[in-house]
Amino acid sequence: MIRSGLASYRACRRRLRDALSARDYYGAIQMMIAIAYVLGITPYLVSHNSSGQSAMQQSWYGFVNALSRWLLLAYCYTHINLHNESLIGYFMRNRISQFSTRIHNFGGIMSAVFTFIMPLLLRRHLQRFSEHVMEVDRRLDSLRHPVNFNAVFGLATLVLGLVALLDTIITVTCLVCLAQMEVRASWQLTFILVYELMAISITIVMFCLITRTVQRRLNYLHRLVMSTALRRVRKYFISSQVYEALRPLFFLTFLYGLTPFHVVRRKMGESYLKMSCFGVFNIFIYICLCGFCYISSLRQGESIVGYFFRTEISTVGDRLQIFNGLIAGAVIYTSAILKRCKLLGTLTILHSLDTNFSNIGVRVKYSRIFRYSILVLVFKLLILGVYFVGVFRLLVSIDVTPSFCVCMTFFLQHSVVSIAICLFCVIAFSFERRLSIINQIVCFDLV
Numbered sequence: 001m002i003r004s005g006l007a008s009y010r011a012c013r014r015r016l017r018d019a020l021s022a023r024d025y026y027g028a029i030q031m032m033i034a035i036a037y038v039l040g041i042t043p044y045l046v047s048h049n050s051s052g053q054s055a056m057q058q059s060w061y062g063f064v065n066a067l068s069r070w071l072l073l074a075y076c077y078t079h080i081n082l083h084n085e086s087l088i089g090y091f092m093r094n095r096i097s098q099f100s101t102r103i104h105n106f107g108g109i110m111s112a113v114f115t116f117i118m119p120l121l122l123r124r125h126l127q128r129f130s131e132h133v134m135e136v137d138r139r140l141d142s143l144r145h146p147v148n149f150n151a152v153f154g155l156a157t158l159v160l161g162l163v164a165l166l167d168t169i170i171t172v173t174c175l176v177c178l179a180q181m182e183v184r185a186s187w188q189l190t191f192i193l194v195y196e197l198m199a200i201s202i203t204i205v206m207f208c209l210i211t212r213t214v215q216r217r218l219n220y221l222h223r224l225v226m227s228t229a230l231r232r233v234r235k236y237f238i239s240s241q242v243y244e245a246l247r248p249l250f251f252l253t254f255l256y257g258l259t260p261f262h263v264v265r266r267k268m269g270e271s272y273l274k275m276s277c278f279g280v281f282n283i284f285i286y287i288c289l290c291g292f293c294y295i296s297s298l299r300q301g302e303s304i305v306g307y308f309f310r311t312e313i314s315t316v317g318d319r320l321q322i323f324n325g326l327i328a329g330a331v332i333y334t335s336a337i338l339k340r341c342k343l344l345g346t347l348t349i350l351h352s353l354d355t356n357f358s359n360i361g362v363r364v365k366y367s368r369i370f371r372y373s374i375l376v377l378v379f380k381l382l383i384l385g386v387y388f389v390g391v392f393r394l395l396v397s398i399d400v401t402p403s404f405c406v407c408m409t410f411f412l413q414h415s416v417v418s419i420a421i422c423l424f425c426v427i428a429f430s431f432e433r434r435l436s437i438i439n440q441i442v443c444f445d446l447v
Contacts, residue, residue, distance in 0.1 A: 025133050025213070026054035028152035031160065032202075032209060037062060039199055040069035041206070042119050042126065056130055058123065066120055073195065076188035085189055129210070136217050145224055147216065155212070159205055167197045242350050242430070243271035245366040249373045249426050254279055256419055257286035258336050259343065273344060283336050290329040290412055293405040298322050302406045325413040332420055346427065353434050362437055369433060373426045380418045387414070 030046040033056070037045045043062025048054055079085075081102075119126070137147050171194055178185055247263040250273070254262040260279030265271045298319065354364050388411065395402060402410075 024054055024149060025130065025137055025147075025152075026056065028149045029156060029209065030054075031153075032156050032206060035160070036202055036206060037065075039195075039202055040066040041199060041203060042066075043123055044126065056127055058127075063120060069195075073192065076192050079186070079188045080192070083186070085186060133213060133217065140217070140220055140224070143224060145220055147220065152213070152216070156205075156209055159208070163201045163205055167194075167201055170197060241271050241366060242347065242354055242364075242369075243273060245370040245430075246347075246373065246426065247271070248370075248377060249423060252377060252419055253423055254282070256416055257283040257333060258416065258420060258423065260336065260340055261344070273347060275340070280337070283333055286412075287330070287333045289408065290333070291326070293408040293412070294322055294326040294329070296405040297403075297409050300403070300405070302403060322409065325409060328417065329412070332416060350430055350434065357434075357437060360441070362441065364433065364437065369426070369430055372429055373422075376422050376425055377419075380422055384415055384418060 026046045033042065033044060033046050036042045040062075043058045043066060044056045045059060045062065046054055047057050140147060174193060175190075243263045244265075250259060250261070250263050253259040257279075260283060261273045261275040262279065263271055264274045357364055391410070392402075
């Protein structure tokens with residue numbers, strides 16, 4: 001007996017859960033469509049086939065129901081117009097109230113036409129809209145972004161309950177007021193009062209539900225697009241190899257002629273450093289360009305400082321700065337050619353350390369090194385950009401146009417040294433990360 005009671009209780013709870021849940025868009029709007037179907041607003045009704053799939057089907061009863069409701073409203077409006085009866089007229093009767101009553105009756109007839117006749121003429125649009133929504137839901141489900149139809153069903157039920165409560169309060173209030181005034185309204189006026197409230201309310205709720213449906217799908221599509229875009233952007237800030245972590249740094253050093261090699265990727269996805277003839281040729285081009293610009297500036301006696309003030313001390317300082325820049329450029333670019341094997345050996349040591357770490361189950365956080373290099377480069381370039389723009393704005397303000405050689409010496413001297421410092425900082429940070437890992441491994445073994 002107890003088992004049969006539990007079984008019946010579970011069956012009732014399962015039926016109640018199925019009744020208060022929805023598996024697709026048609027199930028979420030089934031209650032709304034049924035109410036609109038009964039009121040004659042739409043000729044469609046949600047039905048289920050043998051396989052359990054839902055669909056909107058139109059029936060001859062829907063057309064007959066809509067036309068009969070419209071004819072009934074036309075009869076009721078004709079009756080109250082012939083008998084000069086209105087809800088406002090029972091409370092006050094003057095010229096303004098009579099005029100507003102006629103406007104209300106005319107507006108009621110027009111609203112009845114739009115509420116009951118237009119849905120019949122535009123019924124295909126509602127069906128196509130529902131089919132498009134179902135197609136969008138299927139595609140969102142295939143992209144692992146399913147729509148929460150239970151939330152849609154719950155929202156529709158809540159709105160319908162609130163609308164029914166509001167319409168009931170308005171209708172009961174009007175009828176109680178008429179009863180206290182000892183007025184007995186005709187059934188035609190009462191029918192218009194109740195039916196207008198219900199039909200207009202359900203029509204507004206259907207419009208709001210359709211608008212909310214479109215908004216919800218657009219929100220899902222927006223999240224999907226944003227998540228896809230964020231994944232694509234995030235992919236560029238994630239690296240799994242030592243050479244990929246140094247890719248932006250070596251791209252910039254290769255562009256400036258500080259290193260003759262750049263990072264390339266094999267077909268298997270593994271990255272490595274590749275030396276190219278263009279890299280060596282680029283270094284010699286920069287050496288010749290720097291030498292020509294520095295010697296030309298030295299012969300012409302031009303410098304950025306000399307454009308602002310020119311004294312014996314500033315002239316000597318400019319010449320010393322030009323000699324200093326020439327020596328620094330020669331040392332940097334000569335080291336880029338002669339010491340390239342040492343840099344490759346350093347990176348090979350880092351790669352072998354990472355291989356040994358992976359063999360013992362330790363993973364190096366390459367993304368942190370990658371983001372650190374990006375941060376250092378952006379910070380340096382931002383400072384250089386602000387500094388260069390400020391200097392050239394000052395020169396423009398005093399009507400001075402610097403020559404090409406002066407601009408190149410001023411620009412290369414700061415930018416090349418800054419990028420060389422960035423290269424040193426990133427490699428030092430990479431070694432610091434490896435030494436920290438080795439320290440943690442040694443401490444763990446000692447414990």
